[in-house]
Amino acid sequence: MPQTDPARLDAVLADVDAHIDESVARLCDLIRIPSISTDPAYAADCRKTAEWLAADLSSLGFDASVRDTPGHPMVVGHDRSGDGPHVLFYGHYDVQPVDPVALWNSPPFEPTLVPQPNGDTWIVARGASDDKGQLMTFVEACRAWKSVTGSLPIRVSILFEGEEESGSDSLPGFLDQAAAELKADVMLVCDTDMWDDTTPAITTMLRGMVSEEITIRCASRDLHSGMYGNAARNPLQLLSDIVASLRTPDGGVAVEGFYDGVTELPAEIAERWKRLPFDEAKFLKDVGLDMPAGEAGRTVLEQVWARPSCEINGMWGGYTGDGFKTVIPAEASAKISFRLVAGQDPDRIAEAFRRHVEARLPADCSVTFKRHGRSAATVMPIDSEFLQRSLKALSEEWDCEAAVAGTGGSIPIATVFKDRLDMDSIFVGFAKFDNRIHSPNEKYDLSSFHKGIRSWVRILAALAETK
Missing domain, CATH: 3.30.70.360 (Alpha-Beta Plaits)
Known part of the structure; x- marks a missing residue:
């Protein structure tokens, strides 16, 4: 029976649900290590975090190790138990400094579960969202597949970086050295946002x-x-x-x-953007403005994503x-x-x-x-089968059409991987806009963590069908 059989997929999703408390506990253990990459005083903690991740991946059957660089170490892991396409998952384990500490409602590196009026729970701590909570959604999805089936549905490599928050100085040289080992069909990244609280998104355009x-x-x-x-x-x-x-x-x-x-925005992407629930007037009003600036005749989304x-x-x-x-x-x-x-x-x-x-x-x-x-802009082709299958998997998990989004910001690692390894990137994130990343009281919604794990389970299954 193929691993993408619906009954087997349902069993893996049920395993995620049954063990979500254990998944949260592992995330909390990871968060407790203060891996601040910008401060040399935390160099030992950065290495400790890398060792924790390598050990966790090894426990899942990955061939995983800590790799030294001129700066903080990388973590590399490979699992070749699956068939079909080969993906490289990227995340970063380093975090921002916590100052000003006085503005935190709880110790920054002691994750605190805070129930919310809407029934959700916030995991409050530095790194809860950026990027430890996000990267662990993928690791936990792999854990569920391994637990139920003994293998992954596709070939998976993982690269965790320890300098993303301090400039990624060691990354280009490391990729040059490890290019043959890390080259895959596509790169998966979990370090972006959802469109809104109930709509997942894949970011395909980075300026x-x-x-x-x-x-x-x-x-x-x-x-x-x-x-x-x-x-x-x-x-x-x-x-x-x-x-x-x-x-x-x-x-x-x-x-x-x-x-x-x-060039002008492709018609298919323009049409998808028109269907997004986006209020231009509110977007500006929220920051005290009423009149659009920039290029005349362009929508706000065009201006901040595609121009x-x-x-x-x-x-x-x-x-x-x-x-x-x-x-x-x-x-x-x-x-x-x-x-x-x-x-x-x-x-x-x-x-x-x-x-x-x-x-x-x-x-x-x-x-x-x-x-x-x-840094150059990066664009994931809208007709990519990897992208289309990932969108379908997200839409099935969240019971709505997944958004194809751009971002006005720049994520230099996408350019680095494109230049060094000639790989396109699919940015799937489960963070919310109010997660306070880089700020006091950073948080990650438990629903984001749970649904994120389930989403990656589905995406891995969907990519197994890629020709």
């Missing part, structure tokens, strides 16, 4: 990013504005003019060549302390970011931006640029 810091210098020193005003060029004024020139009157980006390679953008993230110069100082500063600075879509090359966009700035500088002024980050 890339270019981040640049510029400093414009005019005079050789700060100047008295009464003695030099009008006669001397003010770098704040010059910077303001240049920044203003980045946008067109209709809300577009004015950098020459910026839209080269940008490239330019934003001013900070500007400074001169005297900003208390009181007043009548000075013309010698220099002024700004931080500018561009969110990119498929078809845009980050290096080309950065160079076009720099040319745009330099072309508007007077001969007696200068500019310096500081690079802060570059």
Whole structure:
């Protein structure tokens, strides 16, 4: 009997339900290890977390081990008991710092179960949602398959990283070394959100990013504005003019060549987005706004998911302390970011931006640029059989049409895996928007954890049918 037989699938789902308390207990044990990757004081705890995960995977029959890197270790596991396609599941075990501790209602690394009026329960602790709760949904799904059938329905490899919250510095080099071992048909990631409390989502579009810091210098020193005003060029004024020139009157980006390679949203995705329960007016009203900005004639979802953008993230110069100082500063600075879509090359966009700035500088002024980050956009083809089968499995578990979503943010690891291993990624997440990730009192809904495990059980079964 094939492992995707409905009766066998039902038995695995029943096993998840029967042992959910044990699954929660394991998650709590993992959460209790304070694996803060940004603070060297927690290096031993990061290694302890990696060892915990490797041991847990080994107990399920995975060939699992802790792999050293120049930074925090990776965890790699393989289970080849299944047939059919080969998937690589990625998650990260490191967490953000907990400051300010005084704002926590309970100790950050002592998971606390907090019943809610709607009948759900919150698991409150650092890492409960980002990403320990999320990654453990997949591990527990594998545990249920192994418990009932003795094997997985497909071939599965797992990679858990320990530096996602601190820049993933060791990841590219590690992938270069382990490319042959980790290469699979598709990558699965559980580090994103649901569409709403009852609608699951697969994120298929991730915008890339270019981040640049510029400093414009005019005079050789700060100047008295009464003695030099009008006669001397003010770098704040010059910077303001240049920044203003980045946008067109209709809300577009004015950098020459910026839209080269940008295509319109595929019709099938546009139609799916129209069916999503999304209130544009409420989206803006929730942050105190009423009037859409950006490109005229584009919906809000188009603008934040499928269109490239330019934003001013900070500007400074001169005297900003208390009181007043009548000075013309010698220099002024700004931080500018561009969110990119498929078809845009980050290096080309950065160079076009720099040319745009330099072309508007007077001969007696200068500019310096500081690079802060570059990553390309990633798009999962809508006709991918892996995607379509995953959507069907989610829809069956949640009894509604699973959403195909984009995200306005950037997840650089998707680009890294695409560049190094030529793998597309399917981002399936069960977090909710109010999970307070990176903030005090981070939480993960017990329903998210439970239904997430059941969802992965179904997805693994569905992918076994992939040709």
